[in-house]
Amino acid sequence: MAGGSAIRGSRVGAGPTGESERGQAAPRVRVAYWCANRHDTQIAFAHDVEVPETWDCPRCGLPAGQDEQNPPPPPRTEPYKTHLAYVRERRSDADGAALLEEALRKLRARRRA
Structure with missing residues (x-):
């Protein structure tokens, strides 16, 4: 006698299926x-x-x-921006030079002390 389960070879949901069991x-x-x-x-x-x-x-x-002759265009992807690119968008060259000069002034003052 083979050992095993009584439902051997079947799976969940196995059996006759049709409209009468599932509905319309x-x-x-x-x-x-x-x-x-x-x-x-x-x-x-x-x-x-x-x-x-x-x-x-x-x-x-x-x-x-839905229009086969005129499908939507692929989305435009923006290239990866570096941190420096974002900073340059927010600051002008004059602002950047002023900030650099202020930082250098503070650094030189600390070195003298």
Whole structure:
């Protein structure tokens, strides 16, 4: 006699399935989206919900729209800025020179003392 479980070879949810056990399926509408790389994505939505204008492409991550001939453009990415670049945006060269001169003056005063 083989040892084991009485439910050997089955899994949770195994068995006959059908409309009578699960109930009626909600009416659905399928919407096609296209990204800038021409990937086609079919998404099923419930019939009574508002369908979004754009959807993220599951293949490349770009935004996808419903117009195949005119998909949304890829988002523009800003290049990485260094700390110095952010400082230069906030301060003019004259302000920077004044701050440097003040710091040097304090440093020289400490060295003399």
